[in-house]
Amino acid sequence: MHSLITDNFTTKAAQEKFSKIGISHGIDLLLHFPLRYEDETHLYPIDSLSEGTIIQIEGIIIRNTVMYRPKRQLVLKIKDDSGSIFVRFINFYSSQIKTYAVGKRLRLLGEVRLGVFGAEMVHPKCRVVREGELLPDLLTPVYPTTAGLSQRTIRKLIQKILICSDWEHNLPEILPKEILKNYQLQGLKESVMFLHQPSPNTATQSLHERTHPAWQRIKFDELLAQQLSMRLHYQQRRSHTAPALPAKNKLTKALLESLSFSLTRAQKEAFSEISKDLSAAYPMQRLLQGDVGSGKTIVATLAALQAIENGYQVAIMVPTEILAEQHYQKLSGWLEPIFLSLGMTIVCLFGNQKKSQRKAALIAIAKGNAMLSIGTHALFQEQAEFNNLGLAIIDEQHRFGVNQRLALRAKSAKINLTPHQLAMSATPIPRTLAMSYYADLDVSVINELPPGRTQITTKLFSNTRREEVISRIKEACDEGKQAYWVCPLIEESETLQLRTALETYATLSLIFTNLRIGIVHGRLPSQEKLAVMELFRQGDIQLLIATTVIEVGVDVPNASIMVIEHAERMGLSQLHQLRGRIGRGIDASICILLYQKPLSITAKERLKIIFENTNGFEIARHDLRLRGPGEFLGARQSGETMLRFADTERDENLLNNACDAAEKILCNDPDLAKNHIRRWLKGKGEYLQV
Numbered sequence: 001m002h003s004l005i006t007d008n009f010t011t012k013a014a015q016e017k018f019s020k021i022g023i024s025h026g027i028d029l030l031l032h033f034p035l036r037y038e039d040e041t042h043l044y045p046i047d048s049l050s051e052g053t054i055i056q057i058e059g060i061i062i063r064n065t066v067m068y069r070p071k072r073q074l075v076l077k078i079k080d081d082s083g084s085i086f087v088r089f090i091n092f093y094s095s096q097i098k099t100y101a102v103g104k105r106l107r108l109l110g111e112v113r114l115g116v117f118g119a120e121m122v123h124p125k126c127r128v129v130r131e132g133e134l135l136p137d138l139l140t141p142v143y144p145t146t147a148g149l150s151q152r153t154i155r156k157l158i159q160k161i162l163i164c165s166d167w168e169h170n171l172p173e174i175l176p177k178e179i180l181k182n183y184q185l186q187g188l189k190e191s192v193m194f195l196h197q198p199s200p201n202t203a204t205q206s207l208h209e210r211t212h213p214a215w216q217r218i219k220f221d222e223l224l225a226q227q228l229s230m231r232l233h234y235q236q237r238r239s240h241t242a243p244a245l246p247a248k249n250k251l252t253k254a255l256l257e258s259l260s261f262s263l264t265r266a267q268k269e270a271f272s273e274i275s276k277d278l279s280a281a282y283p284m285q286r287l288l289q290g291d292v293g294s295g296k297t298i299v300a301t302l303a304a305l306q307a308i309e310n311g312y313q314v315a316i317m318v319p320t321e322i323l324a325e326q327h328y329q330k331l332s333g334w335l336e337p338i339f340l341s342l343g344m345t346i347v348c349l350f351g352n353q354k355k356s357q358r359k360a361a362l363i364a365i366a367k368g369n370a371m372l373s374i375g376t377h378a379l380f381q382e383q384a385e386f387n388n389l390g391l392a393i394i395d396e397q398h399r400f401g402v403n404q405r406l407a408l409r410a411k412s413a414k415i416n417l418t419p420h421q422l423a424m425s426a427t428p429i430p431r432t433l434a435m436s437y438y439a440d441l442d443v444s445v446i447n448e449l450p451p452g453r454t455q456i457t458t459k460l461f462s463n464t465r466r467e468e469v470i471s472r473i474k475e476a477c478d479e480g481k482q483a484y485w486v487c488p489l490i491e492e493s494e495t496l497q498l499r500t501a502l503e504t505y506a507t508l509s510l511i512f513t514n515l516r517i518g519i520v521h522g523r524l525p526s527q528e529k530l531a532v533m534e535l536f537r538q539g540d541i542q543l544l545i546a547t548t549v550i551e552v553g554v555d556v557p558n559a560s561i562m563v564i565e566h567a568e569r570m571g572l573s574q575l576h577q578l579r580g581r582i583g584r585g586i587d588a589s590i591c592i593l594l595y596q597k598p599l600s601i602t603a604k605e606r607l608k609i610i611f612e613n614t615n616g617f618e619i620a621r622h623d624l625r626l627r628g629p630g631e632f633l634g635a636r637q638s639g640e641t642m643l644r645f646a647d648t649e650r651d652e653n654l655l656n657n658a659c660d661a662a663e664k665i666l667c668n669d670p671d672l673a674k675n676h677i678r679r680w681l682k683g684k685g686e687y688l689q690v
């Protein structure tokens with residue numbers, strides 16, 4: 001295929017710009033589809049315009065003034081046979097005042113708005129024309145671009161390539177006829193040609209909403225590439241070797257017998273799936289998904305014991321120090337009696353640990369007497385060398401970046417075996433995402449909560465009713481209950497967030513003079529952070545002022561009240577996670593969401609959703625609808641979404657078809673699968689390996 005490099009059409013500078021938007025070959029250009037289209041094929045009479053439409057008009061400039069109020073701006077008045085309209089430029093060059101002189105004929109394309117003086121266009125696309133100047137006969141595509149690369153340049157280059165491409169050679173139809181027929185797909189060349197230069201009679205809505213058959217074909221291809229790549233990774237993983245860690249039912253049985261509770265049906269099922277995976281000689285890559293408080297930790301601990309009873313080490317990686325410490329305590333409580341007689345130890349790695357302690361832990365990990373280690377990712381990444389890591393457990397996996405997860409896996413390269421991996425998350429995956437972005441993972445779901453949990457009542461209070469909230473907290477704490485007071489999230493600045501937390505602490509200390517109050521935030525030295533959490537756990541602190549550091553994993557069953565300030569600033573999953581810190585004990589729990597008016601539409605919607613739902617799955621479904629998959633997937637996609645055109649929610653039908661087709665293709669023609677992936681994904685599939 002022609003490379004842009006040898007194409008004398010562009011300069012070197014332009015080539016660099018193109019590569020910035022992922023284009024280095026002609027084929028990339030062909031598959032660089034417009035974001036939208038502008039209809040410059042018609043001129044509309046000015047008096048026919050309605051507000052909010054984007055439309056092209058032409059007329060004579062009858063007024064040209066620079067106004068200074070409310071802001072310096074250039075205002076034109078344009079007139080055609082039917083009426084007149086104002087045009088405003090808030091930013092303009094002085095040369096424009098001359099270019100748009102009274103009497104000139106101007107052709108404009110822009111959105112019609114209702115301004116102070118009547119109908120107006122602000123910063124339309126416009127140029128001076130001669131009377132009768134020809135109109136284009138195709139819709140004008142608008143492409144994704146980058147600074148310094150004009151639409152004109154992209155358009156010209158794409159036009160050129162459309163004309164001189166040897167399609168058979170460069171972009172042949174590789175999908176078999178039956179597939180095209182089965183799923184009613186239009187030809188590839190036809191679709192590509194059409195999307196770059198659609199005729200003006202096309203229903204523009206079908207172009208914008210991407211329901212047109214040409215778009216359907218492109219989206220299908222893209223989804224198919226994603227499916228194929230996921231499945232190939234899945235297969236490839238099975239070709240790696242992992243230590244086989246079959247169930248021996250010794251340590252696991254001992255733990256189960258020592259627990260004060262028995263596992264729920266869902267926990268048992270999840271563990272049996274994990275247990276089976278561990279016994280295979282290829283690496284498990286399983287996601288254990290269960291709502292906040294569903295009891296994932298004990299399942300993970302059982303998995304750890306199965307590895308340990310086979311003589312392999314286990315690492316548990318968590319996103320925060322508070323969580324590392326909490327797991328360390330909990331797991332020590334469960335496991336020390338079992339480990340003690342066997343001479344095994346558990347170690348914990350966290351930030352401000354004493355040097356000597358850290359060193360001892362690292363040695364124990366390297367030598368292999370520390371069978372279980374718990375810590376934050378940073379520490380594992382930088383310092384730990386395992387003797388024989390058999391299983392890596394990643395708690396709250398949605399909080400980790402891709403590279404952090406890859407790094408832990410690489411830790412065991414020494415023994416030439418890939419460790420098994422168990423990821424845990426409370427963020428449920430809606431069906432379409434599970435089918436698409438997560439198709440390479442096996443998933444176990446804990447879909448019930450342990451018995452005896454109390455419902456959490458959620459209340460919404462405007463900030464004006466703060467007093468009322470304060471007196472409720474006072475009463476509850478006087479009755480011996482414990483509460484969290486969560487400070488507002490301030491995204492722009494961590495310093496500001498800290499300041500707010502300290503201020504809240506100061507104010508509340510003055511109000512609740514007879515309560516024992518503590519504060520925990522991200523900047524507190526680790527030891528202090530842990531000490532505060534410990535005091536709270538033991539009931540010595542009654543009211544804990546906290547930033548969102550307590551968002552994940554924290555488990556203090558006696559705490560039954562939570563106040564969240566500025567709840568309108570928080571995302572759905574964050575609110576759900578935070579609220580999940582309560583409702584863990586025997587006391588009826590209450591979560592008070594304080595909000596500040598005015599509320600944006602989405603904020604209002606979020607608060608309504610969190611108020612009405614306690615089921616994490618429902619909340620996640622709403623979240624996906626509100627935010628789209630890019631946000632939802634977070635770190636997993638490392639910013640670059642694999643799907644540029646398709647939308648798994650809206651294109652569920654195509655996704656189903658692509659799933660079907662992928663299965664057939666992999667079975668019948670693996671080479672075709674690889675070609676198709678190469679065409680559509682270039683390097684993007686790599687991120688799937690984690």
Ligand code: ADP
Nearest residue numbers: 261262263264292293294295296297298450555
């Ligand atoms: P999460 O899934 O959010 O990580 P945890 O593992 O922290 O939840 O469990 C929440 C609490 O429930 C813990 O205190 C845990 O000991 C307890 N728990 C777990 N499983 C059961 C069970 N089957 N019966 C009763 N309590 C349980």
Ligand code: MG
Nearest residue numbers: 296297395553
């Ligand atoms: Mg947890």
